[in-house]
Amino acid sequence: MSFDEILVTGDPLIFASQIAIGLTMIGLIALITYLKRWKWLWSEWFTTVDHKKIGIMYIISGVLMFFRGGVDGLLMKAQTSRPGLEVLDAQHYDEIFTTHGVIMILFMAMPLLIGVMNVVVPLQIGARDVAFPKLNALSFWLFFVGAMLFNVSFVLGGSPDAGWTSYFPLAGKEFTPGVGNNYYAIAIQIAGIGTLATGINFVVTILKMRAPGMTWMRMPMFTWTSFITSIIIVAAFPIFTIALLYMTFDRLFGTHFFTVASGGDPMLWLNLFWLWGHPEVYIVVLPAFGMFSEVIATFARKNLFGYKSMVVSVAGIAFLSMLVWVHHFYTMGNSAAVNSIFSLTTMMIAIPTGVKIFNWLFTLRKGRIEFSTSMLWALAFIPCFTIGGVTGVMLAMAAADYQYHNTMFLVAHFHYVLIPGVVFAVFAALYYWWPKMFGFKLNEKIGKWHFWLFVIGFNMTFMPMFFVGLDGMSRRLYTYSESTGWGAWLGFSAIGSLILAAGFAALCYNIYWSFRYAPRDVGSDPWHARTLEWMTASPAPHYNFAVVPEVEQRDDFWHKKKREETGLKKADLKPVHMPNNSWMPIFLASAIGLVGFFLVFEWFTLAIIASVGIVIGLIANSFDYDDGYHIPVDELEEEEREWRGDLK
Amino acid sequence: MSTQKQHRFPWNHVIGFILSIALTLLAVFVAFQTDFSSNVVLWIIGSLAIFQALIQLFLFMHITEGKEGPVNVINMIYSVFLALVIVFGSIWVLTSGHAAM
Numbered sequence: 001m002s003f004d005e006i007l008v009t010g011d012p013l014i015f016a017s018q019i020a021i022g023l024t025m026i027g028l029i030a031l032i033t034y035l036k037r038w039k040w041l042w043s044e045w046f047t048t049v050d051h052k053k054i055g056i057m058y059i060i061s062g063v064l065m066f067f068r069g070g071v072d073g074l075l076m077k078a079q080t081s082r083p084g085l086e087v088l089d090a091q092h093y094d095e096i097f098t099t100h101g102v103i104m105i106l107f108m109a110m111p112l113l114i115g116v117m118n119v120v121v122p123l124q125i126g127a128r129d130v131a132f133p134k135l136n137a138l139s140f141w142l143f144f145v146g147a148m149l150f151n152v153s154f155v156l157g158g159s160p161d162a163g164w165t166s167y168f169p170l171a172g173k174e175f176t177p178g179v180g181n182n183y184y185a186i187a188i189q190i191a192g193i194g195t196l197a198t199g200i201n202f203v204v205t206i207l208k209m210r211a212p213g214m215t216w217m218r219m220p221m222f223t224w225t226s227f228i229t230s231i232i233i234v235a236a237f238p239i240f241t242i243a244l245l246y247m248t249f250d251r252l253f254g255t256h257f258f259t260v261a262s263g264g265d266p267m268l269w270l271n272l273f274w275l276w277g278h279p280e281v282y283i284v285v286l287p288a289f290g291m292f293s294e295v296i297a298t299f300a301r302k303n304l305f306g307y308k309s310m311v312v313s314v315a316g317i318a319f320l321s322m323l324v325w326v327h328h329f330y331t332m333g334n335s336a337a338v339n340s341i342f343s344l345t346t347m348m349i350a351i352p353t354g355v356k357i358f359n360w361l362f363t364l365r366k367g368r369i370e371f372s373t374s375m376l377w378a379l380a381f382i383p384c385f386t387i388g389g390v391t392g393v394m395l396a397m398a399a400a401d402y403q404y405h406n407t408m409f410l411v412a413h414f415h416y417v418l419i420p421g422v423v424f425a426v427f428a429a430l431y432y433w434w435p436k437m438f439g440f441k442l443n444e445k446i447g448k449w450h451f452w453l454f455v456i457g458f459n460m461t462f463m464p465m466f467f468v469g470l471d472g473m474s475r476r477l478y479t480y481s482e483s484t485g486w487g488a489w490l491g492f493s494a495i496g497s498l499i500l501a502a503g504f505a506a507l508c509y510n511i512y513w514s515f516r517y518a519p520r521d522v523g524s525d526p527w528h529a530r531t532l533e534w535m536t537a538s539p540a541p542h543y544n545f546a547v548v549p550e551v552e553q554r555d556d557f558w559h560k561k562k563r564e565e566t567g568l569k570k571a572d573l574k575p576v577h578m579p580n581n582s583w584m585p586i587f588l589a590s591a592i593g594l595v596g597f598f599l600v601f602e603w604f605t606l607a608i609i610a611s612v613g614i615v616i617g618l619i620a621n622s623f624d625y626d627d628g629y630h631i632p633v634d635e636l637e638e639e640e641r642e643w644r645g646d647l648k
Numbered sequence: 649m650s651t652q653k654q655h656r657f658p659w660n661h662v663i664g665f666i667l668s669i670a671l672t673l674l675a676v677f678v679a680f681q682t683d684f685s686s687n688v689v690l691w692i693i694g695s696l697a698i699f700q701a702l703i704q705l706f707l708f709m710h711i712t713e714g715k716e717g718p719v720n721v722i723n724m725i726y727s728v729f730l731a732l733v734i735v736f737g738s739i740w741v742l743t744s745g746h747a748a749m
Contacts, residue, residue: 207719235730271738322733326741335744 006156006601011092018155047581049133050542051118054140056437058115059430061144063508065107068151070504072100074497077461081494083482093478094161095154095180101164102184106191107147109284109418112426114143114198117226117287119437120429121202123533124220126211126551128544131204133579139194139201141589146191149596153183157601160184163476165273166247168258168266173251182600185248190596192237192244194589199233202226211532213551217311220531220555221297221304224311225290228318229283235322236279243272252602267332274325282321284418286314288425289356292378295428296360298529299375300367303555306359313352313359320349330398331405339398346396353389357382372527373447377428380455381420388416391466406476409469415462427454427507435526439539440518446510454503460496464489524643530555535566537643546636547572568640570647575630584624588617664707671700 008014032038045053075096079087088096122130130136153159160180162171171181206227210219219227246257247269256264297304304310326334326342360382369375391413395404404410427450434442468486480486525534535557536545546568553559560566591613598607640647675693678684684692705711711720 235726239734265742267742268738271741275734275738322730323737325737334741338741338744 008155008158013088013092014154021155043581046586047137047583049129049137049579049582049585051122051130051133051136052437052540052542054136055115055118055120057140058111058118058143061147062108062110062112062115062426065103065111065147065151066504069100069103069108070501072096072103074501076100077494077497079478080480080490082491083480083484083487085479088478090478091161094163094476095159097476098160098163098166098184099150099154102150102160102188103147105164105280105284105418106188107143107150109422109426110191110195111143111147113229113284113287113422114139114195116291116426116429116433117198117202117229120433120533121223121226122205122209123436123536123540123544124223124531125206125209125214126532126545126549127205127209128548128576129579130201131209132201134582134585135197136201137582137585138588139198141585142194142197142592143191145589145593145596146187146189146194149190149593149600150183150187153180153187157183165270165277167273168247168250168269169260171247171269172259172266173254174259179600179602182248182251182602185244185251186596186600189241189244189248190589190592192241195233196237196241199230199237202230203234206230211548211551214556217308218551218554218556220290221293221307221310222287222290222531225286225293225314228314229286232279232283232286232318232321236276236283239272240276240280243269243276246272248599252599267329270329270332271325274328275322277328278325279321281417282317285421286317288422289314291425291429291432292360292381293363294529294531295374295378295432296363297555298432298527299370299372299378300364301370301528302363302367303530303558304359305362305365306355307554309355310359313355316352317349320345320352324349327396327398327401330401343396343398347393350389350393350396357386357389372431373442373444373451374428374431376448376451377424377431380451381424381428384416384420384424384455384459388413388418388420392417404469406474407469408465408473408475411475412462412465412469415465419458419462427451432527433533434514435522435538436533437539438515439522440514440520441522441526442510442514443518446506446513450503450506450510452503453499453506457496457499457501457503461493461500462496464493464496525561530558532557535560537640541639543576543578543631543636546576546640547574568644568647570637573633573636573640575632576636577628577630579628580626582624582626584617584621588614588621591617660707664703667703667707668700671696671703 007018032041045057048054075088076093079085079093118130118136122128157179160166160176160183162176162181162184166181166184169175171184206219206223246255249255250257250259250264256262258264258266258269260266293304293310323345324342326338327346330339330342360378371379391409395401395410395413431442431447434440468489471484471486473480473484473486522538524536524538526538527534532549532551533540535549549556549560557566591610594610595607595614598604598610637647675696678692678696679689682689
């Protein structure tokens with residue numbers, strides 16, 4: 001493709017987006033210049049290695065991507081709201097369901113969860129940062145560059161259009177000749193490397209950096225689920241890395257890993273994709289389980305019921321998650337033995353998941369429940385997620401799956417798993433940990449609007465899909481005739497999606513309102529919580545803890561509060577060792593993004609020239625002997641006095 | 649962390665790096681430039697891959713250093729288990745039933 005052909009032309013919707021993107025970019029640059037914030041942005045955010053700031057950047061990107069993915073969803077709902085509509089043509093519909101899926105899973109769910117993990121996990125284990133702060137920044141920037149590369153596809157060169165699963169042979173060069181699927185292969189690859197590095201980082205952080213006295217069985221549940229999630233990331237993401245690499249080779253260099261010509265096998269793509277794809281479901285849902293555990297224990301004013309069985313279930317889910325991948329393609333026509341074995345392993349996952357559901361219910365039992373907004377999300381999660389789980393067991397039976405496979409029933413099922421399991425969890429986490437990030441609460445009243453609109457809209461949007469699915473409507477169908485009788489169901493669903501969107505708008509308004517008007521004097525522990533992150537100031541100081549706490553039992557902070565031992569002795573203060581900011585991560589990620597962009601368009605000479613930037617970054621990094629700096633005791637004392645009053 | 653670390657020349661890494669590249673090129677050579685049957689080629693590059701993994705473990709991942717014996721053992725067992733599931737699971741899934749080529 002030559003330079004003058006890369007702008008996508010001919011579609012008024014896309015043309016409007018191009019103009020909007022251009023104007024927004026100019027507006028943002030003008031605004032930052034006018035406010036003289038470039039230096040501040042660079043030194044406080046772009047080069048930061050602070051896990052809390054990186055977490056916040058992940059969360060901001062995740063919310064933006066939620067908007068993008070949500071608009072895709074609304075367009076799909078508009079197109080199918082009545083029989084025979086022509087809001088989008090078939091090609092455009094294909095592109096939109098593809099980007100909706102990829103963005104919602106990889107660029108919305110992942111960064112929101114990893115963002116919360118970044119903010120919370122080091123604080124929860126009493127550490128001052130993650131194990132490799134600079135690598136952490138690199139992870140973020142790789143994710144961000146990958147997400148941006150994927151997002152420009154619809155205005156530059158054309159979107160991927162073979163579904164978020166991009167099955168071969170459709171996704172191969174023969175049937176999808178444009179650059180769209182190159183974006184898929186390369187943008188996800190870049191973001192995926194970032195995720196893999198995050199996984200390694202958190203495994204090491206949790207293994208090595210827990211506060212003294214915090215044994216395995218004293219770790220907060222969110223730390224446990226983040227740990228197990230990180231292990232699954234390290235186990236599963238390399239499979240996708242390789243699969244995407246094969247895809248890139250097939251598309252760019254004419255190899256035949258997944259095309260039947262020269263002995264390749266398209267089913268190998270499905271096999272590798274789901275070897276990663278199924279664990280991926282648990283990568284996004286396990287941290288969410290941890291978030292709910294913290295929220296439920298805090299607002300029921302009880303310790304978590306069945307802590308040990310919870311840990312065992314999480315580990316069990318992680319183990320089983322690697323053994324179920326074939327249930328995504330029973331219909332490839334496999335032997336009875338294969339399908340039976342994978343039906344069994346799939347149904348077995350319902351056991352540890354059920355254990356967790358009952359643990360939450362028993363934690364609630366006889367608790368003094370406070371209906372805060374984050375608690376409402378946790379309470380709504382239990383029934384909604386159970387619907388998703390039970391329909392999952394229906395789909396797990398290979399024989400029955402031949403009826404449900406690739407129908408809207410499946411679509412409804414995974415939205416009932418992923419929206420309560422991930423989105424509700426992230427909302428609960430945002431309301432819960434917002435004071436820890438910013439020093440004020442999100443407004444509870446607007447929060448309730450957000451909650452009710454979103455939950456009602458969610459159920460209205462996705463419940464009808466179960467019924468049209470059972471009635472035979474296949475997924476990814478861009479139009480249907482009046483005689484199918486689905487019009488009423490899908491019209492109802494489209495109205496639901498508008499309410500869902502209104503719920504999201506309420507969240508955005510809540511963030512805006514709370515930034516401007518919310519009271520700033522909420523103290524360090526506004527929810528009377530149980531875990532270590534609430535022992536330090538809100539927002540947490542950049543060094544996290546002036547003195548690393550000694551942990552004596554589970555929910556240590558709760559017991560320390562009872563014994564009034566949360567104070568700080570001046571004599572205990574010692575200089576704190578902190579890492580320096582670095583320009584390396586953003587530089588390296590940008591260089592990789594540039595190479596990726598050239599590879600998408602198959603401009604190999606430019607790609608080779610741009611890759612010099614990567615080599616320079618790597619070499620400079622190897623000879624970087626920066627050992628960080630120390631915060632002197634005076635400075636610590638001053639900062640601690642600010643929120644504690646006088647020190648003992 | 650002490651700032652008094654000795655900056656010894658990292659011979660292990662250099663040797664590992666060169667060996668990794670050499671083994672990869674060797675695999676390419678065996679696959680493209682020789683006349684072995686595809687079965688023999690598979691066995692050769694499979695063995696090279698295992699050798700490659702050992703290089704990673706000993707020269708880059710410092711498997712012999714550190715005090716976390718049990719953690720390392722659990723890690724290794726889990727990794728081997730996963731590798732077996734992925735390789736033999738894939739072969740089984742892709743060669744049984746109607747999918748058999």
